[in-house]
Amino acid sequence: MRDPDSSEQALIEADDKLCEVLGRNIDLLPIVFRFGISSNVGQSTLGEICLQKKIDLDFLLAVLNTYHSSNYFPNTESVNLTLLTDFLIRTHQHHRQVTIPLLGSLMQELKIKLPDTKLIITLEKYLNDYVSKLIDHIEFEEKYIFPLVGILDENGRRSDLKTSSANLKKLFGQHNNVETEISDLIIIILQHIPENADIQIFHDILHTLSHFEKEQIDHARFEDKILVPRLLKLFGTKFRSNAF
Amino acid sequence: MHSSSCIVIHPWPIVQIGLTNILQSLKIEVTAAYSLCPENKMIIGWNDIVVLIDTREYEFIHKHCKSFRRRNIAIVGIHFDALQTPDNNLFDEILYQSDTQGVLFNKLKAFSNFGKHKQPSLQLSDRETEVLRLVATGFSNKKISDKLFISIHTVISHRKHITSKLGVKSISGLTLYAVINDLID
Incomplete structure (x- = not known):
């Protein structure tokens, strides 16, 4: 049984493919949509998508990881x-x-x-x-x-x-x-x-x-x-x- | 006639069959046996029952134990792992591999009337019901204190007990509970 909050869950990183991220936690799909990313770019990595769509990669990772794991919290000042x-x-x-x-x-x-x-x-x-x-x-x-x-x-x-x-x-x-x-x-x-x-x-x-x-x-x-x-x-x- | 119901969750058929036989001899009905933990939608209707579960199903137990407490579901751990110690706080009882037949029977017999009578700890006292009724009607602690001739400290104490027993914290939630249960119109 999957637990998105498990402390063993690895952080989401720039090199992760979108489809893999969503496979790990499908609840992130509406969050991804809010950045204007559609799931048909699932084979691309988050880094590639951000570059292509001019999205701030650090901010996307901060948001996805915050929703993915209650143990994670981004650097407040950054x-x-x-x-x-x-x-x-x-x-x-x-x-x-x-x-x-x-x-x-x-x-x-x-x-x-x-x-x-x-x-x-x-x-x-x-x-x-x-x-x-x-x-x-x-x-x-x-x-x-x-x-x-x-x-x-x-x-x-x-x-x-x-x-x-x-x-x-x-x-x-x-x-x-x-x-x-x-x-x-x-x-x-x-x-x-x-x-x-x-x-x-x-x-x-x-x-x-x-x-x-x-x-x-x-x-x-x-x-x-x-x-x-x-x-x-x-x-x-x-x-x-x-x-x- | 069976006096209470239970569900067995364990991957080994020999454990499912063995426990089912013991439970039936104690007049405890086994309504289902699962090899894998059931999905959320399967457990929504569970209330006032005993769940016997492999202690290695830690995620499932941890995820649902609070909800099970609220729904008067007893959790009995089946612990066959000599290298690990189960978390006693999660279980109402734990069955060990080393338990003799007599110990096993006594442990399970304690649940023979489980769920047939609502646990007294979950029922509000008359005074708590009165306080809940007044809270739901919009009375402040001070007004409740004046109306019932009790101190504000006692009102607060009653409110803490109400919240603890019902699992409901907000005034809106308490009002909803009171309306559904015909405590107010």
């Missing part, structure tokens, strides 16, 4: 913040355009197959509320956090310093809620699968939620451990890592 925010925005787009609609359609399918209307209506309401909070969180990041990278790139202009720092700190609490609520949903569904229910639909929903949860955790790692500390440092705010 990550290009502009590339990182571009990637995070594409991840948001993936949530909006793929994952959230997929969960919605699975819920509709469950509605048809599950006679227990109270259970399904309650689960659906929880999921809708969760999605609504997630969208608010995504919009908050895109409106108040990500543009800070551009401001700093321009020449370190420090307008609205107090507001920006407060927004950066606010982000941490939001991440915690987003992850906990999806984890709670998984646990509650597991505890309430009715006898003789269609196991396949529950499997599909749990698998999608579980994958979504992992994506949220990795996404938050990039923001909480790299983006926000780097921005706070650049803003000159006295930053204490244990404050978070």
Whole structure:
């Protein structure tokens, strides 16, 4: 049985062929797509693909390895913040355009197959509320956090310093809620699968939620451990890592 | 009538057959025997059962043990490797190659009523249920303390127990649990 998080997993490197990387961990496919790489270049190495498509190889390797293994984390100072925010925005787009609609359609399918209307209506309401909070969180990041990278790139202009720092700190609490609520949903569904229910639909929903949860955790790692500390440092705010 | 159910996961047919015979003599029903660990979708429906598994299936056990605890699934290790020591924290019981017939019977007999009654530790007390109901209705710790005439410290203690028993942490999650289980409308 494969465990992508196993400490024995080798790091993904520039000489690895894309098809081999995806063979080792197929969950990286949507991440690869977010870099504009299509899988039909699978026989090429990551280094060759980056050269051909003008993609920053170090950043691609940092992202793939972070998603591939929870034991890996890139050098915080070396990550290009502009590339990182571009990637995070594409991840948001993936949530909006793929994952959230997929969960919605699975819920509709469950509605048809599950006679227990109270259970399904309650689960659906929880999921809708969760999605609504997630969208608010995504919009908050895109409106108040990500543009800070551009401001700093321009020449370190420090307008609205107090507001920006407060927004950066606010982000941490939001991440915690987003992850906990999806984890709670998984646990509650597991505890309430009715006898003789269609196991396949529950499997599909749990698998999608579980994958979504992992994506949220990795996404938050990039923001909480790299983006926000780097921005706070650049803003000159006295930053204490244990404050978070 | 059988009093509880179990599943055997071991690559050796001789172990599967031997354990199945012992378990059946103890009126424990063996619902399935696997040579390889089953896929995720096969185990979703498992609840209130005993899983007897080769301790060498470390990845499977480690991956699912938390979920199994939540679903009241007991994990019994089958350990035939004299060179390795199994992790006791992962198992409710461990069967060893050196176990005599009597020891083996006694160890397995302890599971003869497993899963037929919900474990008391998983059930909320009346007070915890009341606190959960109020949390789900939107009451703060202070308001719960005033309403139930208990200290805030006691409210927090009840909330910790609720979270520990249900495995649910967020207020939204607790509200969802309360609605599904008819604790609130």
